[in-house]
Amino acid sequence: MNLRKYLKVYKNFLHTSFASELEYKTNLLVDLITAILSLIGSVFLLSIFFQNNSYIGGWKFEQALIIQGIYTVLNGITNTWFNPNLTEIVKHIREGTLDFVLLKPIDSQFFISLKKITPSGFLEIILGFCLLLYCMKINQINLNLSFLTLCLITIICSICILYSLWFFISTTTIWFVKTWNATEVLRSFLYIGRFPLNSFSFSLRIFFSVFIPIAFITTIPSEVFLGISQLWKILLEVIVALIFLSTSRKFWLFALKFYSSASS
Amino acid sequence: MAQNIIAVKNLSKSFDISSKEPGIKGTIKHFFRRQTKSVKVIKNISFEIKEGEIVGFLGANGAGKTTILKMLCGLIYPSKGSILVSGYLPFRRKENFLKNITLIMGQKQQLIWDLPPIESFYLNASIYDLDKFEAKRRIKKLSEMLEIDEELFIPVRKLSLGQRMKSELLAALIHEPNILFLDEPTLGLDINAQRNLRKFLQKYNKETNATICLTSHYMKDITSLCKRVICVHEGAISYDGKLDLLLKKLSPVKEILIVCRSEKDAIKLENSGFNVKNKIKNEITIKIENNSITSSLKNILNNFDIEDLFINEPPIDEIIGRVLIKKDYDI
Numbered sequence: 001m002n003l004r005k006y007l008k009v010y011k012n013f014l015h016t017s018f019a020s021e022l023e024y025k026t027n028l029l030v031d032l033i034t035a036i037l038s039l040i041g042s043v044f045l046l047s048i049f050f051q052n053n054s055y056i057g058g059w060k061f062e063q064a065l066i067i068q069g070i071y072t073v074l075n076g077i078t079n080t081w082f083n084p085n086l087t088e089i090v091k092h093i094r095e096g097t098l099d100f101v102l103l104k105p106i107d108s109q110f111f112i113s114l115k116k117i118t119p120s121g122f123l124e125i126i127l128g129f130c131l132l133l134y135c136m137k138i139n140q141i142n143l144n145l146s147f148l149t150l151c152l153i154t155i156i157c158s159i160c161i162l163y164s165l166w167f168f169i170s171t172t173t174i175w176f177v178k179t180w181n182a183t184e185v186l187r188s189f190l191y192i193g194r195f196p197l198n199s200f201s202f203s204l205r206i207f208f209s210v211f212i213p214i215a216f217i218t219t220i221p222s223e224v225f226l227g228i229s230q231l232w233k234i235l236l237e238v239i240v241a242l243i244f245l246s247t248s249r250k251f252w253l254f255a256l257k258f259y260s261s262a263s264s
Numbered sequence: 265m266a267q268n269i270i271a272v273k274n275l276s277k278s279f280d281i282s283s284k285e286p287g288i289k290g291t292i293k294h295f296f297r298r299q300t301k302s303v304k305v306i307k308n309i310s311f312e313i314k315e316g317e318i319v320g321f322l323g324a325n326g327a328g329k330t331t332i333l334k335m336l337c338g339l340i341y342p343s344k345g346s347i348l349v350s351g352y353l354p355f356r357r358k359e360n361f362l363k364n365i366t367l368i369m370g371q372k373q374q375l376i377w378d379l380p381p382i383e384s385f386y387l388n389a390s391i392y393d394l395d396k397f398e399a400k401r402r403i404k405k406l407s408e409m410l411e412i413d414e415e416l417f418i419p420v421r422k423l424s425l426g427q428r429m430k431s432e433l434l435a436a437l438i439h440e441p442n443i444l445f446l447d448e449p450t451l452g453l454d455i456n457a458q459r460n461l462r463k464f465l466q467k468y469n470k471e472t473n474a475t476i477c478l479t480s481h482y483m484k485d486i487t488s489l490c491k492r493v494i495c496v497h498e499g500a501i502s503y504d505g506k507l508d509l510l511l512k513k514l515s516p517v518k519e520i521l522i523v524c525r526s527e528k529d530a531i532k533l534e535n536s537g538f539n540v541k542n543k544i545k546n547e548i549t550i551k552i553e554n555n556s557i558t559s560s561l562k563n564i565l566n567n568f569d570i571e572d573l574f575i576n577e578p579p580i581d582e583i584i585g586r587v588l589i590k591k592d593y594d595i
Contacts, residue, residue, distance in 0.1 A: 005393050012387045020378040023419070099339050100374040105362040106391050260279060261339050 009106060010114060017084075017117040031120030035079075039072055039127050057198030066135045067222045070155065071190075072128030074217065077159055078190070080121030082166050085113050089170040096261050109252050113167065132225070139226065147227075154221040154234060157241035162190070162217055164244035167252065174255040189214050216240055269443065269475050270313035270336060275345035277306040277331055277499075305331050307499040308345070315442075316473040318465075320480065320490035320507070324588040328499040329479040333445045336477065337367050350443060363392060366441040370451030373432055375420045381431035382416045385438055392439035399438065406434045410464055426457030433464070444468075446478045450485055462488050483581045495587050503587065514583045517551045519576040520561075524548065525569040533568050546571075 021028055046068055050061040059067075089112055092098040101111050136143070166186060192200075192214055200208065208214045220237045223229035281303045284294040306328050313319050321329040334340045335347060338354030338361070347354055352361035375384045382403070389399035407416060410430045415423055423431065429449065437444075446465075450458040462485060469476055480486055486493060486507065493510060495503035503510055517539075524530040524546045533548055534540050538560075541549040552560045557575075564570065 002393070005390070008390045009387075012390045016376055016379060016383050016387055019383060020376060023378045095372070097372055097374070099334070099367060099369070099372070102339055102357065103337060103362055103365070103367055104388075104391050105359040105393075257341055259339070261334055 006110065013115050014117060018119060021119050028120060031118070032123050035120055035124045035127065042068055059198065062135065062138050063226055065131065066225045067218050069128050069131035069135055070218050070221050072131060073125055073155065074158060074162060076121045076124030076128055078162065079124060080117050081114065082163060084116040084118050086166045086170045088112070088116065090173045093173045098259065099261055109249065135225070141225065141227065150224050150234065151221065154224045154237055157237045158217040158221055160241040160245045164248040167248045171252050171255045174259050266314040266316055268312045269315040269350055271348045273310045273346045275306055275309050275335065275347060276304060276343050277335060277340065278302045278304045278343045305499050309501045311494060311501065311504055313475060313477065315475055316469070317492060318469055318476040318478065318490050320478050320486040320493045321496060322486065322493050322584060322587055323496035327496045329496050330447050332496065333447055333477060333479060337365055337445050363439055364441055365443045365445065366436040367445045368433060368436045368447065368449050370448035373428065375428070375431055375435055377421050378419055380417045380419055381435065384435050388435050388438050394439070402438055402440065403434065406437055409467060410434060411460065426453050429453060429457065429461065440472065442474055444474055444476045446476060448480050450480060450482050458482065458484065465489060483584050487580055511580070511583055512554060514586055517553050518557060519549055519551055521547060521549050521574040521576065522564065522570060523572040525571050529569045
């Protein structure tokens with residue numbers, strides 16, 4: 001793989017996406033306001049849950065805010081990269097414009113996963129990190145290199161799991177043609193990630209750990225932030241992320257053999 | 265002697281297609297128990313195309329022309345048979361193969377809708393690993409050939425269909441491919457835009473010796489660009505050869521309207537053994553076979569008092585239309 005070429009292409013992706021978004025100034029402004037209001041609403045909702053309970057699933061309000069912070073960062077990443085690109089796969093397959101992608105001398109997964117960005121999602125990422133910094137202050141968490149490395153590893157793993165799940169569902173469009181609903185269900189499950197895993201019943205905990213690993217996505221990075229995570233959980237998240245990433249890649253390459261293109 | 269650049273042997277393709285009965289009952293049945301059947305859309309076809317050739321694929325809607333083009337460029341896996349394009353197996357989509365070909369579809373677009381075409385050109389240039397100066401040179405050269413200038417800087421959504429198609433061509437040719445697959449490139453364009461596009465393709469073929477495979481329902485595209493045509497009927501090749509030979513075979517006679525000086529001359533001509541189609545007063549229409557047209561006209565002009573005559577070529581659309589319905593012709 002020619003890294004220099006891919007960096008150059010990605011630079012062009014960023015440029016064209018920003019330029020496209022800036023064509024519609026009002027839309028961008030509305031998106032930015034929505035991001036701020038959405039975070040305020042989520043924190044308010046969380047505070048209501050904790051109004052009559054000091055602990056939910058063994059988590060204090062100040063600790064649960066960390067999960068909200070990680071969720072906001074991940075949601076920002078979802079809105080910046082996954083939403084504009086991965087929902088587009090369904091359109092590419094339905095309308096046959098995937099033809100243009102497949103005939104370019106570039107990795108098709110790279111192209112369809114990163115071609116577009118929604119700049120307003122960056123604000124969510126920044127707000128999420130600001131909330132995390134605030135949480136570190138109120139939870140008296142000390143910053144050091146190993147702490148930062150572990151946080152970064154678990155957040156990157158969470159991004160990989162979320163991306164792989166979404167990409168996997170979108171790939172099934174090659175057979176089922178229309179899978180908008182499935183990606184919407186995935187987004188709904190992601191909302192569940194705003195709450196600590198321990199606040200759910202045992203059966204739901206198993207479901208969200210094994211079948212749809214939402215638990216890995218927010219709870220483990222939050223535990224790392226609080227310094228209460230166990231090493232095996234971190235290792236497990238890394239392994240799950242690697243398995244999901246490689247499986248989604250293999251599944252995409254396998255599915256392309258069945259791509260029949262849309263009729264003209 | 266030009267080399268074969270495309271070689272197709274015993275190629276077949278089947279698709280699983282589901283069908284649905286009309287009405288609510290049919291919809292419910294279709295939802296719970298979908299009936300699919302395997303339909304063979306391409307049936308054991310073989311052909312070769314030489315470097316620099318322009319070949320037109322003719323056929324009715326659903327005949328299989330686009331499926332053939334998509335298999336040639338590697339988008340669809342063949343069910344059976346072999347394809348070799350420029351020495352590569354297309355469906356493996358190797359980088360060097362992809363740098364050699366392009367696909368242009370009249371009804372689909374790759375340009376970024378909200379931005380001027382120039383942005384898409386530079387994006388494509390980076391994908392084909394061209395440096396900025398080379399990309400600039402190629403954009404300048406192709407935009408001159410396509411006669412587009414200011415349009416490069418206007419958002420795609422504000423361009424006319426003709427301007428958009430020219431920009432699509434530029435985006436698809438920035439890497440200077442050797443093989444062009446064109447699927448109805450003039451679809452929806454006005455007469456002038458169609459003519460300009462054809463002129464450009466002729467020029468491009470002449471300058472670069474690129475091989476062009478073209479499907480179109482506009483006969484003017486085929487007649488002005490393609491010396492050779494491949495007729496596809498229900499997934500099989502019904503004719504592969506020179507276009508003028510096909511036209512001669514499908515239309516072996518010409519109609520000649522002769523205006524005689526008097527009705528008496530017209531009656532004399534009517535009774536002289538020609539195949540008469542009709543006669544109105546001093547005007548008579550006769551049918552003459554293509555291979556005896558010169559001698560027959562000489563005979564008429566020498567032996568009858570003729571005021572005027574007109575040779576009527578049957579419209580090419582009408583002739584080709586017969587190709588699309590196999591039962592109407594036999595080559």
